[in-house]
Amino acid sequence: MENLDQKVLQASSGEHRFDPDQQRRFLGTFEERVILAITLEDARLEVVRNQLADILNQxxxxxxxxxxxxxxxLPNSLxxxxxxxxxxxxxxxxxxxxDKSLSPYGVIIHSDKPVDIINPDIRSQFPNLFEEPKPSSSEQTEKKSLWKKIFG
Structure with a gap:
């Protein structure tokens, strides 16, 4: 009988969420359903805005x-x-x-069933988006130290 009383008390106390902190962090979604997570800072980057259509198609x-x-x-324009x-x-x-919780994410792409992606962050899934262009060979010339200039 004690078990029934406990269930009645839990049901009367309101909605039960399995992990509310996790849901707040991922904009109301469980972490195991997140396919791609884009932080607020990354969502503001032009490269992400330009490439998101291709990413979504993938x-x-x-x-x-x-x-x-x-x-x-996110700003209204974004x-x-x-x-x-x-x-x-x-x-x-x-x-x-x-209102009350601040998620570090600006965009979450998720499924309605678990996908269990280990690291859904856009920087880990698409690292080539954030690579700096490599300088050309003429820019890679090594500066000579003072000693090398003097003594050859």
Whole structure:
């Protein structure tokens, strides 16, 4: 009988979330469902805005029916940009308003079932986006030290 009383008390106390801190961090989504996570800083970068359509097309080929969540902490112009992009690819988009919790992420792309991606951060999944261009061979010339200039 004690077990039944405990269940009644839990049900009357309101909604039960399995891991509310994890859900706040990933804009209301469980971590095991996150396909790609883009931080607020990275979401503001031009390279991410320009390449996100290609990235989303790659994700669609691998994962069935992904969803896009945007943080309300992104500027409105960026929110609109990302919403238009997702709508062109026929993806569902939701803007998550964050009043009490601050997520480090600006864009979360997730599935409705677990995908268990170990590191969903865009910098780990697409490191080539953030590589600095290598200087040409003429720029790589080594500066000679004072001693080498004097003594050859």
């Amino acid at each position: 994700i669609i080929k691998i994962h069935e029916n992904p969803h896009v969540k945007l943080s309300s902490n 929110q609109m940009n990302y919403m238009k992009l997702a709508n062109q690819i026929n993806l569902n988009v939701t803007v998550i308003r964050e």
